[in-house]
Amino acid sequence: MTHRGSRVLRVGSLARVEGEGALHLRVHNGRVEEARLQIYEPPRFFEAFLRGRSYTEPPDITARVCGICPVAYQMSACQAIEDACGVTVDRPIRDLRRLLYCGEWIESHALHIYLLHAPDFLGCDSAVDLARTDRTAVQRGLRLKQAGNALLTQLGGRAIHPVNVRLGGFHRTPTSAELRPLAEQLRRAAEDARKTVRWVAGFDFPDAVVDADFLALASPSTYAIEGGTPTRLRADGTLTTFPLPSFLDHVREAQVPHSTALHSRLDGRRHLTGPLARYAISGNLLSPAALEAAREAGLGPECRNPYRSVLVRAVEVVYAVDEALRIIDAYEPPPRPYVDVPPVEATGHGATEAPRGLLYHRYRLDAEGTVTDAQLVPPTAQNQGAIEDDLVRSVQTAITDHDASDHELTHLCERLIRNHDPCISCATHFLDLTVERT
Amino acid sequence: MTAPTLAVFKLASCDGCQLTLLDCEDELLALAEKVEIAHFPEASSALRPGPYDLALVEGSVTTPADAERVQEIRAQSRFLVTIGACATAGGIQALRNFSDVEEFTRTVYARPDYIDTLATSTPVSAHVDVDFELRGCPIDRGQLLEVITAFLAGRKPDVPNHSVCFECKRRGTVCVTVAHGTPCLGPVTHAGCGAICPAYGRGCYGCFGPSGSVNLPALIPLLHRDGMDDRDTERFLRTFNAAAFAKERQP
Ligand code: SF4
Ligand code: SF4
Numbered sequence: 274m275t276h277r278g279s280r281v282l283r284v285g286s287l288a289r290v291e292g293e294g295a296l297h298l299r300v301h302n303g304r305v306e307e308a309r310l311q312i313y314e315p316p317r318f319f320e321a322f323l324r325g326r327s328y329t330e331p332p333d334i335t336a337r338v339c340g341i342c343p344v345a346y347q348m349s350a351c352q353a354i355e356d357a358c359g360v361t362v363d364r365p366i367r368d369l370r371r372l373l374y375c376g377e378w379i380e381s382h383a384l385h386i387y388l389l390h391a392p393d394f395l396g397c398d399s400a401v402d403l404a405r406t407d408r409t410a411v412q413r414g415l416r417l418k419q420a421g422n423a424l425l426t427q428l429g430g431r432a433i434h435p436v437n438v439r440l441g442g443f444h445r446t447p448t449s450a451e452l453r454p455l456a457e458q459l460r461r462a463a464e465d466a467r468k469t470v471r472w473v474a475g476f477d478f479p480d481a482v483v484d485a486d487f488l489a490l491a492s493p494s495t496y497a498i499e500g501g502t503p504t505r506l507r508a509d510g511t512l513t514t515f516p517l518p519s520f521l522d523h524v525r526e527a528q529v530p531h532s533t534a535l536h537s538r539l540d541g542r543r544h545l546t547g548p549l550a551r552y553a554i555s556g557n558l559l560s561p562a563a564l565e566a567a568r569e570a571g572l573g574p575e576c577r578n579p580y581r582s583v584l585v586r587a588v589e590v591v592y593a594v595d596e597a598l599r600i601i602d603a604y605e606p607p608p609r610p611y612v613d614v615p616p617v618e619a620t621g622h623g624a625t626e627a628p629r630g631l632l633y634h635r636y637r638l639d640a641e642g643t644v645t646d647a648q649l650v651p652p653t654a655q656n657q658g659a660i661e662d663d664l665v666r667s668v669q670t671a672i673t674d675h676d677a678s679d680h681e682l683t684h685l686c687e688r689l690i691r692n693h694d695p696c697i698s699c700a701t702h703f704l705d706l707t708v709e710r711t
Numbered sequence: 712m713t714a715p716t717l718a719v720f721k722l723a724s725c726d727g728c729q730l731t732l733l734d735c736e737d738e739l740l741a742l743a744e745k746v747e748i749a750h751f752p753e754a755s756s757a758l759r760p761g762p763y764d765l766a767l768v769e770g771s772v773t774t775p776a777d778a779e780r781v782q783e784i785r786a787q788s789r790f791l792v793t794i795g796a797c798a799t800a801g802g803i804q805a806l807r808n809f810s811d812v813e814e815f816t817r818t819v820y821a822r823p824d825y826i827d828t829l830a831t832s833t834p835v836s837a838h839v840d841v842d843f844e845l846r847g848c849p850i851d852r853g854q855l856l857e858v859i860t861a862f863l864a865g866r867k868p869d870v871p872n873h874s875v876c877f878e879c880k881r882r883g884t885v886c887v888t889v890a891h892g893t894p895c896l897g898p899v900t901h902a903g904c905g906a907i908c909p910a911y912g913r914g915c916y917g918c919f920g921p922s923g924s925v926n927l928p929a930l931i932p933l934l935h936r937d938g939m940d941d942r943d944t945e946r947f948l949r950t951f952n953a954a955a956f957a958k959e960r961q962p
Contacts, residue, residue, distance in 0.1 A: 340729075434848065
């Protein structure tokens, strides 16, 4: 196929992403007309079968949307349902939730950095391949991931789909003695995390800029993880917030004229959630070690280069490890593992920062506590527009600058998509599942 | 001798079961020296064509395309092992089997006409012969390693099919039903997790599916005694292994 004129490029199956997707790119007379991230992951209908379930069930059920970030689903679900029932959990339980969530950040970020993303920068097909040339690095990554999983296992019972989370708190809270061995493992992980930032900072980063708006939760005095106020940072630097209950008024599905896929937009504009957004909005609240690591790695107060998202993730791992240690050191078992959450006929909203970005849940309950309506808005569904935008821009540059071949473009697009760590299993909710026949 | 080839495939699922393989942090690199990871899109962009010695299949069959794909996977694989509740019992998405899938589609999608889905979510064994089924939502890491090792050594995996109750006894956990009147599916649920839930003070919710010998008529009155009405019982049995427990209920 010639490089000029019209061409259609397909990347049949995207590797090293969670879930299954493909990319469809249309170029006409040297102009990129369309980049469509196609999701052929079959629909699983969570929002449909949550109807009629008891309000106590969404934390266990929605965990199964995604095996890589089950805690995010459990936390957003608990928060939304507790919000509907007018219950707030107190400090020690909130801290334990945050600790569990730190485990997921460490585990999921380490997975993404070492197993899914780093091979792109080092010219390898996989981490196993990478281990042949740099076994020390891969072992460090696996050790880090293990530290995250150890937290999840202790607090949640197991790392994937933890069983210990319930409305109002936990089924059982750990004793101080149970958390102590974790602290030792985490101190080692702190060292591994700092080395990770240094390692990643040495990668070769192409130039690129995302111009989408950033959306992340923000809290007054802490780097937001398990809650906060939706906060938008525009490319021009303006910062605005909106109350969580109006989330669906701001983040809306929209039909894009040239495509049948639905995209979500933030007040009509493309937006990006995830590490770049969190860092830009709350970076000043990172721990001293994480700030130091960011500075050493050459990150300014804001990073808009999607390739460098791997660096921001690494900095977030340093933070999550520090934060986990801080919580463990201050831990005193709460008097009760959970607070009671009696059902109320109401609607509740919950949002937390999944490793990949903001995850919003909304539930409507009747007086008996039966779920009558459920809405889940995962990060990838929000990011998809910005990812496609990024693809169009970068492919255009590659074609204009040096007439890139199909092979180069395929590789470029795969890399670009992996920058954003899309979790395709959870994105299906929004997407066009028909395979375009041309 | 060349290393046996391992392939991992995914149908409708959450990726949790295949992630269990990457969660074998201590064994992952050693395993990669014993087998050739020939096809594992989540972990490697080098995808080699079949045939494969051992295929692990995650997820259930929910689309016409996947129904075809599972035939191809079978044709390419010497041994085919299904991993997890989705692949062995249809998973949580099998809740559609008890409902109207068109209504589900309208609930979730603005343009239901784009959606090409089957009215049921079925396990892989409903479509092709399966050499071994590993249970769990998600599967247990230790059991996964046992299954892979056993197939590589040409022996039968040592995965007992007794109930979670045995594992509570082994772990020394006090029975939550006897001691606290907590509804628990442990007596009818397949062992494998190590009885996590009772150890954390809650009843088993059946994520490993039915065990070898299930006596639901004996269990249901106990659930009623512990405060569950018919609707609660129904939902309790209809979650991650809905289709498998429903089958057990048929006389
Ligand atoms: S069985 Fe459970 S953990 Fe495994 S893929 Fe299905 S939903 Fe995920
Ligand atoms: S006790 Fe039951 S629900 Fe809990 S993890 Fe084990 S099999 Fe799953």
